[in-house]
Amino acid sequence: MRRPDGGCPVCAMLSANLVFAVSLGYVALLFFVAYLGDKRARAGQLGLFQSPLIYTLSISVYCTSWTFYGAVGSAVRSGMEFITIYTGPTIVFIGFWFLLRKLVRIGRVHRITSIADLISSRYGKGESLAVLVTLIAIVGSTPYIALQLKAVTTSFQVISGGGFADPDQPVFADPDYTMAFWIAAGMAVFTIVFGTRNIDANERHHGVVAAIALEALVKLFALIAVGLFVVFYLADGPSEIFSMAPPGLLNTEEVFGPRWITLTFLAATAVICLPRQFQVTVVENADERHLYTASWMFPLYLLLISLFVLPIAIGGLTFLPETANPDMFVLTLPMAMNQDLLALIAFLGGFSSATSMVIVACIALSTMVSNHVVMPLALRLPWVEMKASGDVRRLLLISRRTSICLVLLLGFVYFRLSAKSDALAAIGLIAFVGVAQFLPSLIGGLYWRQASAKGAFAGLLAGFLIWLYTLFLPSFEGAFLIPLSVIENGPWGISFLRPEALFGLEGMDPLVHALFWSLCLNTLIFVIVSLIFDPKPLERLQGALFIDVFRTPADNEARFIRRYAASNDLFVVAQRILGTESAYRVFSEFAQNQGVAGHLPRADDEFIGHLERELAGSVGAATARAMILQVVKGETISLDELMKIVDETQQVIDYSRQLEVKSHQLQQTARQLREANERLKQLDVQKDDFLSQVSHELRTPMTSIRSFAQILLDTPDMDEKETKRFTGIILEESQRLTRLLDEILDLARLEGEQIDWELHEIDASEALERAIATCQGLAAQSNVTLEFRDEAKGTIIEADDDRLRQVFLNLITNAIKYNSSPAPKVTVLSAIENGRYCVSVEDNGAGIRAEDRERIFQKFSRGWRQSKDGRSGTGLGLAISWQIMQRLRGDLELLPQEDGTGARFKISLPCKERAAAE
Ligand code: ADP
Secondary structure (H helix, E strand, C coil): CCCCHHHCCCCCCCCHHHHHHHHHHHHHHHHHHHHHHHHHHHHCCCHHHHCHHHHHHHHHHHCCHHHHHHHHHHHHHHHHHHHHHHHHHHHHHHHCHHHHHHHHHHHHHCCCCCHHHHHHHHCCCCHHHHHHHHHHHHHHHHHHHHHHHHHHHHHHHHHHHCHHHCCCCCHHHCCCHHHHHHHHHHHHHHHHHHHCCCCCCCCCCHHHHHHHHHHHHHHHHHHHHHHHHHHHHHCCCHHHHHHCCCCCCCCCCCCCCHHHHHHHHHHHHHHHHCHHHHHHHHHCCCCHHHHHHHHHHHHHHHHHHHHCHHHHHHHHHHHCCCCCCHHHHHHHHHHHCCCHHHHHHHHHHHHHHHHHHHHHHHHHHHHHHHHHHHHHHHHHCCCCCCCCCCHHHHHHHHHHHHHHHHHHHHHHHHHHHCCCCCCHHHHHHHHHHHHHCHHHHHHHHHHCCCCCHHHHHHHHHHHHHHHHHHHHHHHHCCCCCCCHHHHHHCHHHCHHHCCCCHHHCCCCCHHHHHHHHHHHHHHHHHHHHHHHCCCCHHHHHHHHHHHCCCCCCCCHHHHHCEEECCHHHHHHHHHHHHCHHHHHHHHHHHHHHHCCCCCCCCCCHHHHHHHHHHHHHHHCHHHHHHHHHHHCEEEEECHHHHHHHHHHHHHHHHHHHHHHHHHHHHHHHHHHHHHHHHHHHHHHHHHHHHHHHHHHHHHHHHHHHHHHHHHHHHCCCCCHHHHHHHHHHHHHHHHHHHHHHHHHHHHHHHHHCCCCCCCEEEEHHHHHHHHHHHHHHHHHHCCCEEEEEECCCCCEEEECHHHHHHHHHHHHHHHHHCCCCCCCEEEEEEEEECCEEEEEEEECCCCCCHHHHCCCCCCCCCCCCCCCCCCCCCCCHHHHHHHHHHHCCCEEEEECCCCCCCCEEEEEEEEEECCCCC
16 A cells, blocks of 8 residues: 655645646647548548447536546545436436437437427427526536536646645635636637537537547546556555445445435436437437447446546545545545646546536537527517528527527636535536426427427426525525525525425425425426316427327328428528528429429428428427428418317227227127027027927826717716716816916916015924825825934024925925835935035935936926826926925935935025024
């Protein structure tokens, strides 16, 4: 381990002139690279200049001096928290790749020039929304730009002034405003030279992007160099450096706390919503496939650049005096060890991070200001004449250049106003919360059709105002607009409205607090207002084009809008914006496509749409539309009408969908009808069967009655004995007929009856005993031993007394009648089984054959066993009994024959009250 000589921190101090000269040299290199990039682009030989690598490196403009210097400072102050700034974007690039792809696709198809342009285009190309987004972007970016100025100035002071050597005189007591001013001026010049070379804001700035990619490499190289120096020169490798870490530094207690989550979310949002990120990721994207590379390469870059943050922080805390500013460790560590070259490299790294951010931010912001503020104003002012060719171009260039200066000036002013605050990271986060306000309308615009311009405007405005009040203005600590007393006690002493504890939400981290209120209200108002006010036709159309960007081609718009214009008029407009040469090119190319001779194409819908997008690439969608509308005559079908048509189409679609549903229902009904019909047919067949069975059953006794009656009639001299016999048969047959009719009617009633029977509580044993008593006579007559064992005495069941007895009678008489055993015996047994009252009737006859068991309960099934008196029954008894048991909520079943003899029938019923003797 090495320490500064003599233990006293004597700092290597580089001469201001040397540092200045090196910086100038570096800037000259940047100029050269940018120049080369532009030259190659003009010659159409981009090669490496338009590669996924350059694209990815340009996205790393995300890592500003805040990350370069500030990450170490943040690690010293708040431990591992700095990691969130890298994890947020990593999550977006890896997990939300589809969102970025949609943005890039929309950017390319609709020739989007900035995030303000995207939001305003999506919501019907309105100007006020674009102005609001521009305003938020500027106010949000200003602290960020100030931060870069501050970082460069401070680092310059440190490297040329031997910074921390004297603890009594803090470095930041007196920031060098003059230097900051000249740095800002220098950046303005660079941006103007390479950022506004071309007015087509949508055309890529190859030169600038190349320079920024170089800067990305320099800052990465510088940070890794310092890191390696700390780990392998000051210490003997990673394990030693981490062993020196003070206990608080690696503290991970905070991980996944509210602040941690808020910061990750903020960083994720920022990498999408920051105007400069939008510029490099969407506007400067030349090929959608580059995004694919960036999705893994950019997270890798972030990993590399964050790798040495902790070692450098530990090194600074270990080797530098306590007064040293942690935000400058990256620079002061090599200085303390007398490593001039390394210190210079570190300085250049920080310088690169700052300049690249400022340059891209200025390009993005100046495009917004000139396209959405200056141009719409100029178009309205009667005294701004824009008749000649290229007038608009000139105006645009002037306004863009002025905006660049203005944006930098604002940054400078903020720098002066907030110079007292020492922490770099805090300022960066303020900007993050500001631009996070774009998120609801941006995401809503990409996925929610109902999202409307009014909703987006109201939401953005609310979020912006809350951000101003709760975070931005308090950051001046009383120096600007809000006095300290208001910050501490609330306006007019109302503590409920205190900026940092709004609506009584106390004890929260100010950042989490501000993000919570601003984004919640922003989203809520956006959603509610969108739901209340329907989007206008153009908004709806644009919304559909944006949401379905992967499905609908951009010129779909032309299909909807009927517009006519004179080609000449259009040419004049194009000429004013694009300049004669480009306008001529655009027109003749299109004329060629249409197959029209000359350079003027037919000014049909398609061409007007194409031209509008072409112009939007320079002046933004809102202005382009305004300018085209000046010469477009008679939109023969108004958008409202169009929308009506669209609505009607929608209605037709809805109607056909309803029809579809109906026809589906009809199909179902038809199926049900078919099934019912089938059932009816079956029933009909059953009825026929039944009728034929009944008539057959009736005919047999009728026939014998008729024939015996006939015989009696025809034979008047028949002897008395014979006459008696014949009359006996007639009587018997008519009794049988009556019984048969009774049973048929009974069964028909049982089957047809819909109403439930009225059941009464009865004593089951009593009913059974009576039935057995009735059968005693028959049993004695047939020499059958009838045995009765009542093991469920006193059981109360719910039943219909007569009907239950009818079942008992039927079972017992069958058992007596069909018992062919020489020593016939019938056993009736009642018992409680599984909580149910059961009665089984068993005989020792021949039983029921296996093949008959299935149909035994069907109507008219009988006669497989001869009854003892030789007379067959009706075959209805068991069918009736089964029906009765169903209606009594009970069961009747034929139990399996155990040893091959005898039939065993069993009924069971739910018990009301158990027998006490169970
Ligand atoms: P029926 O007794 O009026 O013919 P059932 O429906 O009561 O009508 O009986 C149907 C047929 O089942 C009888 O004809 C008989 O062949 C047979 N059967 C009923 N009970 C017994 C039994 N205990 N043993 C043998 N056969 C039986």
